[in-house]
Amino acid sequence: MPRRSLTRRVTVRDVAALAGVSQPTVSLVLGNHPRARVAAETRERVVRAAEELGYRPNVIARGLARRRSYALGLIVPDLRNPFYTDVVAGAERVVAQEGYAVLLCDASEVTPHRHLETLRERQVDGVILDAVGAAALGDAALEGLNVVLVDEPSERWPGVASDAPGAGRMAAEHLIGLGHRRLAYMGPAVDAWGFRMRERGFVQAMRAAGLDLDSDRLRRAPATVAGGIAAMRALLVLSARPTAVFCGNDLMAVGALKACAAAGVSVPGDMSVIGCDDIELATLVTPELTTVAVPARELGARAARMLVRRLAGDAPDGRGAAAPARPLPVTLVTRGTTGPAAARPAAPHGEG
Amino acid sequence: MPRRSLTRRVTVRDVAALAGVSQPTVSLVLGNHPRARVAAETRERVVRAAEELGYRPNVIARGLARRRSYALGLIVPDLRNPFYTDVVAGAERVVAQEGYAVLLCDASEVTPHRHLETLRERQVDGVILDAVGAAALGDAALEGLNVVLVDEPSERWPGVASDAPGAGRMAAEHLIGLGHRRLAYMGPAVDAWGFRMRERGFVQAMRAAGLDLDSDRLRRAPATVAGGIAAMRALLVLSARPTAVFCGNDLMAVGALKACAAAGVSVPGDMSVIGCDDIELATLVTPELTTVAVPARELGARAARMLVRRLAGDAPDGRGAAAPARPLPVTLVTRGTTGPAAARPAAPHGEG
DNA sequence: TTGTAAGCGTTATCAT
DNA sequence: ATGATAACGCTTACAA
Numbered sequence: 001m002p003r004r005s006l007t008r009r010v011t012v013r014d015v016a017a018l019a020g021v022s023q024p025t026v027s028l029v030l031g032n033h034p035r036a037r038v039a040a041e042t043r044e045r046v047v048r049a050a051e052e053l054g055y056r057p058n059v060i061a062r063g064l065a066r067r068r069s070y071a072l073g074l075i076v077p078d079l080r081n082p083f084y085t086d087v088v089a090g091a092e093r094v095v096a097q098e099g100y101a102v103l104l105c106d107a108s109e110v111t112p113h114r115h116l117e118t119l120r121e122r123q124v125d126g127v128i129l130d131a132v133g134a135a136a137l138g139d140a141a142l143e144g145l146n147v148v149l150v151d152e153p154s155e156r157w158p159g160v161a162s163d164a165p166g167a168g169r170m171a172a173e174h175l176i177g178l179g180h181r182r183l184a185y186m187g188p189a190v191d192a193w194g195f196r197m198r199e200r201g202f203v204q205a206m207r208a209a210g211l212d213l214d215s216d217r218l219r220r221a222p223a224t225v226a227g228g229i230a231a232m233r234a235l236l237v238l239s240a241r242p243t244a245v246f247c248g249n250d251l252m253a254v255g256a257l258k259a260c261a262a263a264g265v266s267v268p269g270d271m272s273v274i275g276c277d278d279i280e281l282a283t284l285v286t287p288e289l290t291t292v293a294v295p296a297r298e299l300g301a302r303a304a305r306m307l308v309r310r311l312a313g314d315a316p317d318g319r320g321a322a323a324p325a326r327p328l329p330v331t332l333v334t335r336g337t338t339g340p341a342a343a344r345p346a347a348p349h350g351e352g
Numbered sequence: 353m354p355r356r357s358l359t360r361r362v363t364v365r366d367v368a369a370l371a372g373v374s375q376p377t378v379s380l381v382l383g384n385h386p387r388a389r390v391a392a393e394t395r396e397r398v399v400r401a402a403e404e405l406g407y408r409p410n411v412i413a414r415g416l417a418r419r420r421s422y423a424l425g426l427i428v429p430d431l432r433n434p435f436y437t438d439v440v441a442g443a444e445r446v447v448a449q450e451g452y453a454v455l456l457c458d459a460s461e462v463t464p465h466r467h468l469e470t471l472r473e474r475q476v477d478g479v480i481l482d483a484v485g486a487a488a489l490g491d492a493a494l495e496g497l498n499v500v501l502v503d504e505p506s507e508r509w510p511g512v513a514s515d516a517p518g519a520g521r522m523a524a525e526h527l528i529g530l531g532h533r534r535l536a537y538m539g540p541a542v543d544a545w546g547f548r549m550r551e552r553g554f555v556q557a558m559r560a561a562g563l564d565l566d567s568d569r570l571r572r573a574p575a576t577v578a579g580g581i582a583a584m585r586a587l588l589v590l591s592a593r594p595t596a597v598f599c600g601n602d603l604m605a606v607g608a609l610k611a612c613a614a615a616g617v618s619v620p621g622d623m624s625v626i627g628c629d630d631i632e633l634a635t636l637v638t639p640e641l642t643t644v645a646v647p648a649r650e651l652g653a654r655a656a657r658m659l660v661r662r663l664a665g666d667a668p669d670g671r672g673a674a675a676p677a678r679p680l681p682v683t684l685v686t687r688g689t690t691g692p693a694a695a696r697p698a699a700p701h702g703e704g
Numbered sequence: 705t706t707g708t709a710a711g712c713g714t715t716a717t718c719a720t
Numbered sequence: 721a722t723g724a725t726a727a728c729g730c731t732t733a734c735a736a
Contacts, residue, residue, distance in 0.1 A: 011713055022723045027715060039721060059473045060421055061713035063412050064728045071474075079441065080632070085431050093461055101474060104456045109445055121411045122423075122453055225636065254636050261638060280432070284577065284606050286613060286638045363729055374707045379731060391705060413729035416712045 580607020
């Protein structure tokens with residue numbers, strides 16, 4: 001076999017030589033150009049030569065010449081949150097099909113700014129930002145990049161979003177429908193559109209039902225399990241303890257559950273808990289978590305498709321969100337952590 | 353401000369022009385070459401010019417010239433398993449510090465072969481393979497690549513591994529120490545070193561204690577929650593039902609827990625369950641999962657360091673595992689899902 | 705110490 | 721239909 005693995009890399013030149021054609025001809029044939037006008041017989045020879053030599057195009061070189069890297073950046077808030085790995089999976093698949101590579105960036109390890117910097121240096125053709133606060137990034141950070149936003153609508157950049165206000169509304173209506181009147185919300189302080197809207201939708205639906213969200217019952221904490229634990233602990237010691245709580249995401253909700261268990265508060269007997277996202281974990285806790293399902297994969301896939309399409313359409317720096325795609329619907333998933341409000345609200349437990 | 357964002361990209365040439373020096377000089381200064389011999393005053397001018405123009409090096413072009421891409425591939429079995437996202441996080445941090453980018457590949461979405469192909473085309477400087485069965489990949493797939501293996505020791509490639517046999521042994525000893533005699537194991541059928549060794553260590557420790565692993569009590573299923581559910585279901589209907597089971601990883605263990613709950617089998621009362629990995633999820637189920645902790649981040653970090661070092665050392669295709677680093681220690685984490693064996697083994701439950 | 709020239713592997717624009 | 725030739729942006733001898 002004519003493997004020349006340890007020697008020099010095989011280039012178009014080698015292929016050209018073997019096929020007995022000029023080097024650019026090879027490029028024409030192998031560049032899978034749709035309508036490359038080259039004689040069938042020539043093409044045949046080239047292809048065969050390439051195969052025989054085990055030729056692999058050098059994407060780097062191609063990128064340099066075409067002034068495209070065929071690489072995309074994808075920045076997510078935290079890969080340890082399964083929700084985002086789902087978004088990634090959705091995007092990755094689409095993007096791979098189109099021949100792009102993905103530079104995955106975890107904003108919890110390195111700041112978005114630094115990531116953007118790196119991505120720029122690597123000449124990415126575009127960037128998907130998922131809930132990393134694009135607005136707060138400053139215009140310069142995104143200047144000249146092809147950007148698509150996930151879950152942070154903007155006038156400036158196109159993107160896709162889930163129906164976050166709807167999620168909050170659904171949570172509230174579900175709880176209120178169960179007879180709860182003293183509701184609470186926990187979510188992160190970060191200025192992320194998704195969380196803000198979930199909260200807003202929740203509050204609005206409460207208002208619509210004539211209920212108020214006392215400031216004591218609005219807890220700010222990181223959108224993690226630990227944050228959920230902390231927030232729930234704070235809620236549990238309130239003199240007017242809520243009977244139900246909506247958590248900004250499932251991770252927090254699971255933390256809330258843990259805190260209840262630790263405090264001997266029964267769920268959903270004494271406390272109803274509802275999350276948001278519907279990650280796999282939601283079905284792994286006991287009781288299983290009631291939550292509002294957000295289509296993570298779909299979010300990722302759509303964003304990717306949108307970006308890829310834009311790149312193909314040669315809109316190098318196209319401003320403005322095109323057709324402001326309407327939000328992806330979310331759905332209530334009733335499971336075991338929400339139940340009817342007790343006849344009379346439970347008083348704070350004594351210790352023991 | 354002299355921002356020329358929408359115009360042509362800023363290149364070394366522009367910087368050279370503004371600084372009034374030749375283009376290679378700029379390259380010399382900005383290429384952060386350790387001992388680049390260039391007049392302090394010149395360097396100063398260049399740096400200032402670069403800053404003023406907002407110059408950003410084009411990593412692609414640099415790669416082409418240096419015949420290096422400063423990109424690494426990282427292939428993991430499944431990003432939905434938090435264990436692997438931890439490995440990724442560990443690697444990512446190290447690698448980012450060294451100025452490399454990571455092309456993340458999920459072997460559950462696309463075959464390792466295709467990933468390798470893509471990575472080759474992108475001229476990655478090296479690849480980290482985590483438990484994707486490098487041995488079974490065939491020599492050609494890895495030929496000419498700089499490879500580091502995680503959790504699959506090989507004569508051919510260097511790598512790092514955890515003490516998988518030790519994990520199995522610890523699990524067995526823990527269970528046996530609690531008085532269990534009828535043990536079971538569940539793990540995937542895939543030919544992955546880690547799982548094989550966990551199993552082997554488990555079985556050996558049983559033998560050492562004069563116990564046998566009946567084939568009925570050796571269940572093969574995917575290393576997922578669903579797999580764990582299926583495997584546990586099968587165990588529960590055995591006439592000689594085990595009193596304790598070691599699960600190949602935590603995901604399976606959680607599945608096992610769910611299956612027990614669904615069947616009304618109390619854990620650890622009627623069944624002890626021990627997992628392996630110690631992912632965050634282990635502390636989120638009730639009762640919390642007893643497991644053997646494997647240092648995921650550390651595995652990723654070490655592999656990355658190993659690879660980066662090799663690349664720096666200019667060992668383009670260095671064969672052979674260097675110092676066959678000894679395995680990273682694992683530790684038993686006793687939590688709530690294991691307990692003493694019941695005085696007399698529980699008979700299979702009737703229905704009701 | 706600095707500039708000149710050549711080249712990295714491709715693609716693109718011309719003539720032919 | 722094909723083949724020279726010139727980029728792409730940067731690095732790296734080697735010459736000045």
